[in-house]
Amino acid sequence: MSKSLTVLRAGTSGFRGTKDEVTPDHAFAAAVLYGEMLGAGKRVTVGHDNRETAAKLASAACDGFRSEGLHVDHLGMVSTGVFSTRTACLRPNHYAGGILITGSHMPPDRIGIIPIDDTAAYCTHNVTNRIEVGFSAFQSGVWGNARYELSGSLYRVDNATSLGVYLATLWDTLRDPELREERFKVLLDAGNGTTGDPARILLEGLGCDVVVLNEEPQFIPDRPSEVTPENCDVAVDRMREGDYDLGACFDGDGDRVLFIAPDGSTYEDDIIAAIFAYYELEPVRGTDPVVVTPVTAGSLVSEVCKRFGGRVEYCRVGQPDTGRAIKACGAHVVFAYEAAARKFCFPAQFTFYDGVYAVARMLAIMARTGKSLQQLAADVAADFGTFFPAEGSIMLEDARKADVVAKAYAAAGNAFREAEVIDIDGLRFNFTDSSWVLLRPSGTEPKVRYYAKARTSARALALAKQARKLFENAMRSA
Incomplete structure (x- = not known):
């Protein structure tokens, strides 16, 4: 039966x-x-x-x-x-x-x-x-x-037909003459996924000299698919040893990308996003430009937006909600990214994430400015400061989440009453010193999570500690 x-x-x-x-x-x-x-x-x-x-x-x-x-x-x-x-x-x-x-x-x-x-x-x-x-x-x-x-x-x-559509479409948006003149040397790690050919052919068509690691698709990749500095250590070492201008590692299907500088440095998403946002916002200053990102994003991009008269449109965590926010904001959206997912989107061209295209856009910025990734990251830090992260989670069975979260939110409202409140996908409090703290239940695991960022490590740790205590107190009383 x-x-x-x-x-x-x-x-x-x-x-x-x-x-x-x-x-x-x-x-x-x-x-x-x-x-x-x-x-x-x-x-x-x-x-x-x-x-x-x-x-x-x-x-x-x-x-x-x-x-x-x-x-x-x-x-x-x-x-x-x-x-x-x-x-x-x-x-x-x-x-x-x-x-x-x-x-x-x-x-x-x-x-x-x-x-x-x-x-x-x-x-x-x-x-x-x-x-x-x-x-x-x-x-x-x-x-x-x-x-x-x-x-x-x-x-x-x-x-070949689908790849041809892809290459022609992307090349049509990458018309910077400086990019083809630079002849960058690029190291890619395809992670034995599906990006080896598309990435290599696209960048070679832009005049780059390309070396690809883990190019052949395999059921079981030679490194874990998630693009973290630890998982991509071979590519990081090759960057330090070789004469490359930029390194990039992709996950299995290529929508996520980890950028690597020539000295082997890697950067968190907020720094890469701030670089992209700076050069997307600068040409459209004064037109109410918008950057879309989930509530887990740091303050760095918000500071960049303020510089150019733009704003951040926060949304729920997850690609469907990012896409919905992009559509809702329409033509004003110049950039979008998912914090901690290493996904970057350029809605004026495409409303989907593609790590390969993000690499091409970073190379275009490097060609236009004559600066390396290290220099671009250093410029962001010099202009807008450095933000330190602190985060954590507490195991909590799903059946108790609603009561515990409601009590924690109520207590947080009193504890952080001087802050601006964003109640999308959790409760985020933005403070006047550009620090923030977020409390939210996990949507995929039996946990509650808290995140904080601030201009000093001590401030970030203090906010995270306070958020954890709010959850712990709520768990005892719920």
Whole structure:
């Protein structure tokens, strides 16, 4: 007797789990449910990364869309940038949306089903929550069930075609003559994911001399996919030993990037974001420019915005909410990033994240200014100061979260009454000395979290300690 399909819970990036938890039946059902929302006759894309089960999940998603009468362009194994460019930029309104199968930065035994909209932004919870509820209506073994007629068409797009669209689209936005004249030497680490070819060919087309580590896609990468200085130590060492102008390491599908300076230095997201924001905001000073970022972002970008008469638009943590904020702010948005995720977006060109494009934009800044990454980072510190982080978390079962968080928020309102309050995805308090503290429940783990940043380490640690005490007191009384 067939049993109901296990319900996958919607997270900030679609539906994720181990390769045993996320099955072809789930991919098929997700595409059926999303296809119902989009409507028969629409054209959609499906693509996947190089994880072990990704190709099979993508095939199931294709069949799910086709069973609802949608026409599918199957892009095969592609990076997030290649997939997103084809989906959003081929022709206006050519695609209604799609599904990307990717494990991104997660360990190799994990995979995700990510519905995306017509701009290649991750779908919001309005879509994913409806899919989550709909899973229970399907039975295990649904993929291949004869009662689902595949009435929609399937077109397999060869990789060279999608890559060609990607390269032409990006090159068209990178017209700085100085960039091609510099002939930068760049070290890339593709992490055995899907960015090796796209990154190398794009940068070589911009006149760069490119060396790629871990270029060949593998089920099990030679280093962890998450781009941290510790995971990317081989590339860091190569930068110190070699004669390179810039280094960059990508996660499995290429939407995240770690920048490395010639001396092996790496920088936290807020510093890289401040560099990008400075050179995006400077030309549009006085036009109410906006930078979009989640509430976990530091104060550095806010200080840059003040310099050029701009502002920060804070949003909830997660790519769907960042995308929604970008759309809401419209043409005023000149830059967006996700703090701690190493994701950078340039909405005047594209509303999706692509680490490869971010590398090209950084090289363009270096060419235009004649400065290295170290010099650009030093300029930011000299102009706007240095901010020190402090953060932590406390284990707390989900059943108690609502009561504990409510009590902690009430106490925090009294403790930090002199601060500006931002109540998006937690409670953030901004102080007049540019320090801030954020209290929020984790959306993915049985934890509550707190974050603080300040111009001195002592101030950041004091704010974090105070936030932790607020949670601990609330846990004792709830």
